[in-house]
Amino acid sequence: MQYKFAENVDALQPSAIREILKFTSMPDVISFAAGNPAPEAFPVDTIRKISAELFEKDPILALQYNITEGYPKLRDLLKQRMAAQQCFDADADDLITTSGAQQANELSCKVLLNRGDTLFCEAPSFIGSLNAFRSYGVDLVGIPMEQDGMDLAAMEEAVKASKSPKLVYVIPNFQNPTGRVMSLEKRKGLYELACKYDFIILEDNPYGDLRFAGNDVPSIKSMDTEHRVIYSGTFSKILAPGLRVGYVSAPKEIIAKITVCKQVADVHTNIWAQAVCAEFLERTDMDTYLKKLRAVYRRKCNLMADGIRRHFSSKVQWEMPQGGLFLWCTLPDDCDMPAFCTKAVQEYSIAVVPGNAFLVDETAPTTSFRLNFSTPSDEQIVKGIEILGGMTKKILGA
Amino acid sequence: MQYKFAENVDALQPSAIREILKFTSMPDVISFAAGNPAPEAFPVDTIRKISAELFEKDPILALQYNITEGYPKLRDLLKQRMAAQQCFDADADDLITTSGAQQANELSCKVLLNRGDTLFCEAPSFIGSLNAFRSYGVDLVGIPMEQDGMDLAAMEEAVKASKSPKLVYVIPNFQNPTGRVMSLEKRKGLYELACKYDFIILEDNPYGDLRFAGNDVPSIKSMDTEHRVIYSGTFSKILAPGLRVGYVSAPKEIIAKITVCKQVADVHTNIWAQAVCAEFLERTDMDTYLKKLRAVYRRKCNLMADGIRRHFSSKVQWEMPQGGLFLWCTLPDDCDMPAFCTKAVQEYSIAVVPGNAFLVDETAPTTSFRLNFSTPSDEQIVKGIEILGGMTKKILGA
Numbered sequence: 001m002q003y004k005f006a007e008n009v010d011a012l013q014p015s016a017i018r019e020i021l022k023f024t025s026m027p028d029v030i031s032f033a034a035g036n037p038a039p040e041a042f043p044v045d046t047i048r049k050i051s052a053e054l055f056e057k058d059p060i061l062a063l064q065y066n067i068t069e070g071y072p073k074l075r076d077l078l079k080q081r082m083a084a085q086q087c088f089d090a091d092a093d094d095l096i097t098t099s100g101a102q103q104a105n106e107l108s109c110k111v112l113l114n115r116g117d118t119l120f121c122e123a124p125s126f127i128g129s130l131n132a133f134r135s136y137g138v139d140l141v142g143i144p145m146e147q148d149g150m151d152l153a154a155m156e157e158a159v160k161a162s163k164s165p166k167l168v169y170v171i172p173n174f175q176n177p178t179g180r181v182m183s184l185e186k187r188k189g190l191y192e193l194a195c196k197y198d199f200i201i202l203e204d205n206p207y208g209d210l211r212f213a214g215n216d217v218p219s220i221k222s223m224d225t226e227h228r229v230i231y232s233g234t235f236s237k238i239l240a241p242g243l244r245v246g247y248v249s250a251p252k253e254i255i256a257k258i259t260v261c262k263q264v265a266d267v268h269t270n271i272w273a274q275a276v277c278a279e280f281l282e283r284t285d286m287d288t289y290l291k292k293l294r295a296v297y298r299r300k301c302n303l304m305a306d307g308i309r310r311h312f313s314s315k316v317q318w319e320m321p322q323g324g325l326f327l328w329c330t331l332p333d334d335c336d337m338p339a340f341c342t343k344a345v346q347e348y349s350i351a352v353v354p355g356n357a358f359l360v361d362e363t364a365p366t367t368s369f370r371l372n373f374s375t376p377s378d379e380q381i382v383k384g385i386e387i388l389g390g391m392t393k394k395i396l397g398a
Numbered sequence: 399m400q401y402k403f404a405e406n407v408d409a410l411q412p413s414a415i416r417e418i419l420k421f422t423s424m425p426d427v428i429s430f431a432a433g434n435p436a437p438e439a440f441p442v443d444t445i446r447k448i449s450a451e452l453f454e455k456d457p458i459l460a461l462q463y464n465i466t467e468g469y470p471k472l473r474d475l476l477k478q479r480m481a482a483q484q485c486f487d488a489d490a491d492d493l494i495t496t497s498g499a500q501q502a503n504e505l506s507c508k509v510l511l512n513r514g515d516t517l518f519c520e521a522p523s524f525i526g527s528l529n530a531f532r533s534y535g536v537d538l539v540g541i542p543m544e545q546d547g548m549d550l551a552a553m554e555e556a557v558k559a560s561k562s563p564k565l566v567y568v569i570p571n572f573q574n575p576t577g578r579v580m581s582l583e584k585r586k587g588l589y590e591l592a593c594k595y596d597f598i599i600l601e602d603n604p605y606g607d608l609r610f611a612g613n614d615v616p617s618i619k620s621m622d623t624e625h626r627v628i629y630s631g632t633f634s635k636i637l638a639p640g641l642r643v644g645y646v647s648a649p650k651e652i653i654a655k656i657t658v659c660k661q662v663a664d665v666h667t668n669i670w671a672q673a674v675c676a677e678f679l680e681r682t683d684m685d686t687y688l689k690k691l692r693a694v695y696r697r698k699c700n701l702m703a704d705g706i707r708r709h710f711s712s713k714v715q716w717e718m719p720q721g722g723l724f725l726w727c728t729l730p731d732d733c734d735m736p737a738f739c740t741k742a743v744q745e746y747s748i749a750v751v752p753g754n755a756f757l758v759d760e761t762a763p764t765t766s767f768r769l770n771f772s773t774p775s776d777e778q779i780v781k782g783i784e785i786l787g788g789m790t791k792k793i794l795g796a
Contacts, residue, residue, distance in 0.1 A: 001596065001626050003651050006512050012658050012769040039458045046460070048453040055446040058436045063638035065447070099497060099664040106662055110533070113403050115513070132662035134717075135508070136404075198399065228399050240461035242669040253401050260410050264530035265504055270668035271640040 008137035023345045025363025028048035030384035033351040034375040035176065035325060037237045041296045042288075043280070047240070050279040054272065062272040068263040070247070071274035075282045078233075081245050082249050086222035087231050095256035098262065100268045101206055101246035106132035107265070107375050108202050108248070109167065113138045113256040118162040120199075121169040124358030124366070126176040129169060129204065139164075142360035145175070147319075149182030152189045159197045167200050172220060174207040176371040177358045181322060185216065187220045194228050195353055200254075201229045210292050211323035212298035229253040235277050237325070238293060243273040294323075297374060301327065303381050304373040310348030311389025313396040325374040330355075331367040332396065340395065350388045406513065406535035421743045429783035431749040432773040433574065433723060435635050439694045441678070441687075445638070448677040452670065460670040461720035466661040467622025468495030468645070469669060472676035475771035476631075479679065480647050484620035485629050492595030496660065497667045499604055499644035504530040505663070506600050506646070507565065509655040510538045516560040518597075519567045520548050522756030522764070523652035524574040527567060527602065537562075543573070545717075550587045555593045558735070565598050570618060572605040572722025575756045575768040579720060587620045592626050598652075599627045607636050607688050609721035610696035625649040633675050636691065666795040692721075695772060699725065701779050702771040711794040723772040728753075729765040730794065738793065741769055748786045 024031035054062050057326060079095050082088035088095055098104040106129075113119060115137035121130060123142025133140055144151045150170060159165045168190065172182035182190075194201050203220045222232040234246035248258060253336050262268075301320075304327060308318055319328040329352075331337050341354040355368035373381060422429035452460050467473065477493050480486035486493055496502040502528075509755055511517060513535035519528060519541025531538055539556050544550045546567060557563045566588065570580035580588075591704075592599050601618045619629040632644035646656060660666075702725060715728040727750075729735050739752040753766035771779060 001624055003510075003649070005509055005655055008512075009509050009655060009659055012655075012662075014661070034463075036463050039462055042458065042461045044453070044457040044461070048450075048457065051449055051453060052446075055442070055449060057443040058680055059446065060440065061640075062441070063440045063640045064437055065434050065634075065639045099668075102662070103664045107417045111403055112401075126663065130667065131658075135662050200551075226399055236463075239462045241665075242459075242461045242686055244664060244666070244668045251401070257403055257407060257410075260412055260529075261407055261533055263412070264410075264500070264526065264533050265663065266501045266642060267526065267639075268642070270497075270671050271672065273668050384646050 001293045009135050012131060012135055018303055021058070024351045029345065029349045029351055030376060030380045030387070031351040032371040032376060032384060033353045034372050036375040037241060037325065038296055038300065041293050042240050046280060046284070047276055049270070050276050054275050054279070055118060060318060064270050066270050066271045068259055070269065071271060071278060074278035074281070077278055078247050081281065082231070082233075085219065087219055088249045089224070092227050092251055093249050094252045095247060096255055096259055096262065097247040097269050097274055098235060098246045098248055099266055100241070100244045101204060101232045101234035102128055103133065103262070103265065104246050104248035105129045105202060105204055106170070107261045108230050108232070109133050109136050109138065110261050111254065112200060113166050117164045117166045119167045119169060120158060120165070121360065122156060122171065122175065123360055124177055124355055124368070125169065125206070126171060127358055130360065133169070140360045145178055145180065147180060149180065149186040150190065152186060153194065155190070158387045159193065159199070165197055165199045167202055168194070169202045169203045169204065170220070171206070172217070173205055174210065174321055174326070176207070176324070177353065177355065178325045179319060179321030179324050179327055180328075180329040181214070181217060184217050187217065188223065191220055191223050199228070203229055205233045206234045206237050207230065207324035210294060210297050210325070212294040212301065214322040221249065230254060238290065239277060239280060243270075243276065245269060245273050245277050258270055297323070297325070300373045300378070300381065303378055304371065304385055307382060307385030307389065311386050311391040313389070313398060315391050315396040318393045325372055327371040327373060329369055331369070333367060335367050335396070337367040337369060344388060344391060348387050348391050350384050350391075354389070407533050410529060410533055414730055422749045426786070427743065427747045428586035428778045429749040429772060430769040430771070430774060430782060431751045432770050434773040435639060435700065436694055436772045439691055440638050444678060444682070445674055446667050448674050452673050452677070460673060464666050464669045466657055466666050468667065469676060472672045472679070475676055475679045476645050479673045480629070480631075483617065485617055487622070490625050490649055490700065491647050492650045493645060493647040493651050493655055494653055494660065495667050495672055496646055497664055498634060498639070498642045499602060499630045499632035500526055500530065501660070501663065502644050502646035503527045503567070503600060504600055505656045505659045506628050506630070507531050507534050508659050509537065509652065510598060511564050511655070515562045515564045517565045517567060518553060518556060519758065520573060521758055522575050522753055522766070523567065524569060524602070525756055527744045528758065531567070538758045543576055544615070545578060545579065547578065547584040548588065550584060550591065553588070554591055557591065558596070563595055563597045565600055565717065566592070567602065568603045568618070569604070570615070571603055572724070573692045574605070574722070574724040575724055575751065575753065577717060577719030577722050577724045579612070579615060582615050583734065585615065586621065589618055589621050593624050597626070601627055601629045603629065604632045605722035608692060608695050608723070610692040610699065612720040625673050628652060636688065637675060637678060641668075641674065643667060643671050653733070663750065695721070695723070698771045698776070698779065701776055702769065702783055705780060705783030705787065709784050711787070711790040711796060714790050714795040721765055723770055725769040725771060727767055727769060729767070731765060733765050733794070735765040735767060742786060742789060746785050748782050748789075
């Protein structure tokens with residue numbers, strides 16, 4: 001038969017990154033294209049121990065159905081943790097666990113937007129979220145990124161031009177793909193726009209705990225006097241992504257609606273994984289733990305940055321991040337970036353992600369590409385950056 | 399601020415069963431209202447052993463990101479198993495793992511239906527799926543159930559009356575809530591209607607492995623010469639529901655679209671749980687294992703049926719299932735069933751689910767209610783059915 005798919009998903013394609021990642025399974029390819037956290041930082045021994053104890057003490061808990069809102073102990077611990085970070089207001093907010101922050105972001109869109117409503121995002125932004133939003137047929141409008149975050153003047157113009165501005169999606173800390181941090185001034189400015197034009201902010205913070213330089217900037221959620229911020233977080237980058245455990249803190253009314261939608265999406269998140277996260281939070285001095293974790297990311301980022309300084313053509317602009325997983329590079333304006341990325345993987349066996357993959361309109365011009373320093377080994381970083389650097393010099397000159 | 403939710407989800411409410419389940423946490427309430435598999439049948443020792451070995455041999459596999467389609471080893475084993483059951487055609491079909499069959503059913507609707515398209519279902523049917531379909535704003539049309547499945551004449555009339563008939567959702571084996579099995583004749587008849595009127599069949603089979611009497615009936619998927627059947631299955635009832643691992647076998651084009659939607663929903667299903675399922679399938683003689691599992695369900699069902707025979711008023715009609723988790727009871731036509739169920743839980747501390755919870759229109763008249771025999775202990779079944787039986791006799795006479 002001829003299949004006719006729903007309008008919202010008919011044009012939806014697998015992400016361009018997936019296509020690049022196919023090359024990365026080829027032998028000898030060094031991949032800077034992934035977005036995986038550093039596996040050497042996974043607290044394997046602790047998780048193994050927690051898991052064994054869980055199966056010893058309460059196996060039925062780990063195996064039977066549980067409630068949609070999440071494993072109660074984990075929810076309580078997260079509420080405490082989020083409250084301490086001013087990301088949870090016990091009077092106005094509720095918090096539930098989700099199957100990764102991906103689900104938190106997808107459901108935020110599902111409960112709030114109709115087909116055709118406008119959702120604003122940074123341009124470039126995280127493709128996984130953009131595709132989730134696209135799958136609801138929303139009108140996705142990208143707002144150009146500046147060094148300190150979204151261009152707020154452009155944002156205000158775009159809001160004025162929209163018939164139905166509903167939601168803005170931002171990653172204020174070590175943004176994917178640029179690694180940039182949104183300044184306090186811009187966070188305040190965006191919140192003021194939200195109040196002025198009555199839209200909701202979806203603040204996605206997967207990387208906030210991975211700051212290895214500079215100082216923390218208050219979250220937008222911490223300014224949320226009008227109860228218009230949805231905050232999503234995850235254990236993927238601080239514990240392990242295979243667990244698929246995230247969470248969302250938002251005004252109670254919104255969480256109630258997200259919960260109904262989560263119930264029909266997957267009933268509840270894997271309960272063993274939620275129990276592992278809860279026990280981990282309870283047993284671990286998180287300040288000490290995160291200090292060690294940040295040291296791993298700092299070292300790997302510095303290793304990549306050192307290589308870039310040494311080997312890259314001076315015509316490649318690049319930005320030193322203060323945290324997260326990514327380093328953003330930009331070729332000269334007259335350079336054919338997609339051809340550069342294709343050549344890198346096909347002739348030099350180095351995979352990077354072309355910047356257009358992160359744009360609302362993937363055909364829009366950009367000469368940037370994304371490097372990931374968390375997934376490759378030290379040896380791969382040193383060798384791969386030297387090879388990629390040699391290629392930049394060959395094409396662009398020293 | 400005033401929140402304005404998306405049209406598709408604005409009217410969506412938590413399921414009526416959830417409201418009933420609140421009573422079940424009260425002390426002394428005996429619950430026949432759940433839909434949980436029998437916890438005493440969980441293969442705890444095997445899962446504990448598999449989990450420990452996984453963390454010994456390949457912890458990074460269990461913790462790092464994996465591909466959306468599912469853990470390759472599990473997919474391969476499931477393809478083999480489904481092929482052996484004529485539920486997977488290697489030439490035409492593909493198969494992916496999902497976060498429970500709930501996700502398989504939800505995504506099937508998401509990829510195929512636009513707001514306003516018609517989705518047909520049995521009336522009554524599984525409320526979790528109905529709510530998933532509702533969350534996409536589809537026109538849900540319930541087709542009356544007969545003893546041997548959906549009334550096909552009513553189905554054909556409904557299809558003719560629909561402007562946009564797209565999908566029919568059925569649970570052919572030990573249906574939730576009625577416990578009924580769709581006859582081979584009706585399976586063939588429904589497939590013929592699908593071919594004649596060009597719609598797709600979503601065949602949900604969570605309980606098929608739990609047959610404890612009678613003979614297996616071929617799946618609708620096994621008749622799928624025109625590639626218009628989506629088949630969803632789960633480990634929830636044969637292994638453990640807390641794992642949240644299901645799967646879906648369907649024509650390749652449909653699986654490709656479901657995969658894109660799963661990627662934006664939760665990236666992939668918890669990888670530890672997928673590995674546990676794979677190792678379990680590989681190490682276990684499933685025929686022997688399922689034989690033992692069915693014996694547990696047969697015993698519990700018989701225990702409940704014996705109690706009903708002994709204690710219920712003869713005016714309560716009930717149906718002896720050949721498998722699954724549920725037993726369907728019907729009060730006389732002039733009986734106020736909702737009042738009966740409320741009285742049962744409030745005055746007699748016995749929780750059952752009123753049948754209207756499973757209807758497309760929850761206000762439609764019905765005098766049936768659902769009993770679950772898998773979750774309560776033997777003692778609870780014996781005691782609870784005696785109490786409920788006494789109540790039926792008091793209200794209806796012997």
